[in-house]
Each structure stands twice: as C-alpha cells, then as structure tokens.
Amino acid sequence: MEYLEINNLKKKYDDFSLDVNFSVKEGEFVCLIGPSGSGKSTVLSILTGLEEADDGMIVLDGEDITGKSTQERNIGLVFQDYALFSNMNVEKNIQYGMDKKHKSKKEIKEQTELLLEYVDLKGYEKRKVTSLSGGEAQRVALARAIASEPKILLLDEPLSALDAPLRKRLRTVIRTIHDRTGITVIYVTHDREEAFAISERIIVMKDGLIAADGNPETLYNKPNSAFTASFTGDGTLLDASMFFEGASGSLFFRPESVIISDEPLNPQLYPSYLVINNVKIVSVEYTGSHYLLCVDYNGYYILALSLIKPAKNYVSLLINEESITRL
Numbered sequence: 001m002e003y004l005e006i007n008n009l010k011k012k013y014d015d016f017s018l019d020v021n022f023s024v025k026e027g028e029f030v031c032l033i034g035p036s037g038s039g040k041s042t043v044l045s046i047l048t049g050l051e052e053a054d055d056g057m058i059v060l061d062g063e064d065i066t067g068k069s070t071q072e073r074n075i076g077l078v079f080q081d082y083a084l085f086s087n088m089n090v091e092k093n094i095q096y097g098m099d100k101k102h103k104s105k106k107e108i109k110e111q112t113e114l115l116l117e118y119v120d121l122k123g124y125e126k127r128k129v130t131s132l133s134g135g136e137a138q139r140v141a142l143a144r145a146i147a148s149e150p151k152i153l154l155l156d157e158p159l160s161a162l163d164a165p166l167r168k169r170l171r172t173v174i175r176t177i178h179d180r181t182g183i184t185v186i187y188v189t190h191d192r193e194e195a196f197a198i199s200e201r202i203i204v205m206k207d208g209l210i211a212a213d214g215n216p217e218t219l220y221n222k223p224n225s226a227f228t229a230s231f232t233g234d235g236t237l238l239d240a241s242m243f244f245e246g247a248s249g250s251l252f253f254r255p256e257s258v259i260i261s262d263e264p265l266n267p268q269l270y271p272s273y274l275v276i277n278n279v280k281i282v283s284v285e286y287t288g289s290h291y292l293l294c295v296d297y298n299g300y301y302i303l304a305l306s307l308i309k310p311a312k313n314y315v316s317l318l319i320n321e322e323s324i325t326r327l
Contacts, residue, residue, distance in 0.1 A: 001062060003028075003184055004152060009056035011042060018042050018208040024152075026061075029178050029185045031195040034205035035231070040188045042208075044154050047186070048075050061151050076150030080157045082137045084129045090116075090140050091125040097148035115143040118177050135166045139173060146177065152184040159194065167191075171198045192232055196220065204228055222325050226250065229327065234292075236302045240326060243274055250327045255292060257323035258304035261316040274319040276302075281313055 002023035011018040018039045024030050032040045045051040047058060049070035058066045065073050076097075084093050094112050103111070116122050119139035129137060138158060145153060155174070159167040175198050178185050189195055195202050196216045204212040204219065204227075212219055212228040223229035226237055229252045236255075240247035259273075267275040279295040279302070291306045295315065304317060 001059070003061060004186075005057070005059040006043075006047075007057045007059070009043070009046060009058065010054050011046060011051065012054055016208060018046075020205075020208075020210055021056075022203060022210060022213060024184060024186065026184055027182045029175070029187065029198070029200045031199035031202045032186065032188045032205060033190065033192055033195045033202060033231070034211070036190065037207075038205040039208040040190075040205055041156055043205075044077070044156050044186070044188055047073075047154060048077050049073055074148075074151045076145035076148055076153040078138075078141050078145050078153070078155045078158050080160045082134075082141045084137055084140060084144075086130055088129065089125070090121065090127045090129060090132070093129055093140055094143045094147050097144045097146075099149070111147065115147055118146070118180060119143045119173055134162050135170055138162070138170060142174065142177065146181065146183065150183070152186065155185065155187045157188055157190070160190070167194065168197075174198065196232075202232075204231060206231075220254070221323070223252065223327075226252070226327055229325070234303055236300075237327075238297075238300055238302075242298070242300075252325045252327055253319055253323055255303040255305045257320055258302065259318040259320075260293065260304055260306045260310060261318065262310060262312050263316065265316045265318060270318060272321055274317075274321060274324070276317040276319070278314050279317060281310060281315060284309060 003026035004024040006020060006022050009020050016037065020043060032043060034040055046053050049068065057064060085096065091112055094115055095108060098108060098111065100108060116124060119142055121136065121139055129140060132140065159170055162170065171194055187199060199216065202214065202216055202219055203210055206227055212224050219228060219232050223232060229235055229237065234255055235252055238251050240249050240251050243251065264277045265275050276297055279297045281293055282296050282301065283294045285292040291309050293304045293306055295302050295304065302317065
C-alpha cells in the first residue's frame, strides 16, 4: 500500500469534470502541472477537504480520510497568498500551527528556531509579518505549515506571485525543507521549469485527467503524447512519413537534439541520423547561453540550439534518431 492513495476520485461541475487515480510514496516530492483549468488545484482542494468529491476514495497513511473534515486530515497547505495572521509576529505565526499540549516551552522555542533556520529566516522571530517582503512572508507560511507536523504538505502555486529570481531562490528552500524533513509533498504549479527543477516525479494534467506520470527526465526526453511533449518544453513535431516511407504517426525531438552545419552533409556518412540539407533560417533568438533557431523545412518549422550564431541564411541539420520519440 502506498502512503497516499487517490482511487477513482471524481468531481463534476457544469463545465468541467475531474477523474483521477494515482498514488504517492512516503517522502516523495510530486509536482502536478498542466494548463489553467486542468484540475490541479481542484485535486488539492478535495485532498484537504475544502471540497467534497462526488465519488472515489482517499487513503492517507493507511487511513480512509475521504469523509473526514479538514481539521481531522492532518494535511498542511500553503497557498500563493501566504494567509498569515497580521496581528502576530513571525514567531507566533509559526507556533500557531504547533500542538503545544505535549511540548514544553523549551521544545516549542527549539522547534521554532529550527524551522526558521530551515526557511533561512533566523533572527526574524519578533518581526511583524506586515513588515516582511513577499518572499519572507511565503517562507513564514512554509514554516507554519510544517510546524503542525502534517502527514503530507500540499503547495498550491506558492511562488506564482513572486518575481523570477526570488522564485528560483525559494524553490531551493522548499526542496531543502523536503530533503531535511523527509515530508511527503505535492506541489501544484503551471511553471514547467519550476516542476523540472524541484520534483522527483511529475504528473501532467489535462481537462481533469492525468495525461502523463513519470520522472522529469522521462517526460522530457520520451513524452507519451503530443500534448505532453509540447507542455513540457520546446520541440518539433513532424509527420513520420516525411522521413520514413509508409510510416504513420509523428516524430518529436527537442532543439538540443539538432546539430547545425553551415555546409551540406552526406547522409551516407551519418547512418544513425536524419540529415536535412539546405533549410532556411526563419528566426534567431539569443538566450544568453545559446541561440535558438527556427528553420523552415518544406513549410514545417524545426527548432534547434546553437552555441554560435550561424553565418549563413541556409543551414543543414543532423538529428540523432535515438533522441527522436515516435508518437
């Protein structure tokens, strides 16, 4: 039995239906990603008891919590809007979530100091939360959620209100907290880069269903569908019959799988590659670490990466067949 089991969970609205089935191991860090309206936040709302499912079962640590109230589930939840108590300082906000009945003042103080260390806010105990920056407030919200010693921590777009540099810093903080405490985490985000950087496993959602489920490397390099391929990063989707006679379906590959040459290439010298000669460069974007090229191949666009800016308007391409996914 897995630590968290979500069995045939269903919820129907006027314009949307949710139908999911998945499990999570104890200590696992799982990201739910998908476009807006795919059902990510609805899953979290049902897990916490904020919404009631129409059908299905939720089992957490061997206990059926499907019909239990939010307070009885022992689940920690962090939103993007912090939800701190403005009349309490940082220390009191964190301690609000603690079960103080069986702890001495010394234990409460030590646990508070440890949590502040986890979120890199040591020395902030007496600060008013109204004086904190957005990133600092979110870290206090994280510490407070962990202080309640939940069986599982759910994070719903916790960094979406912050600027890009701060998001990168705080996702490292979140991952460090997970690694230090071993807490089970389900993290909802629409940011695929964030999901790949922080999680051990990603569940891709679309229209209330699970479209894909796997580790970041597999989802990126070997996507199971055109939707998963496009949602998890840039790439090129071409008709397989363009390269293989009688073939059906599509070929998908990432820009980094494409090697660029300024000169024509002899296909016989590259038996393990697709060779495409004399394609026109449509656009060149400099990203800071490389150039992203878009080239026109018989009316189809192909994306490719290059460390140097091509000197010519027409180039040749080498695509390693091992890096191509057939869909």
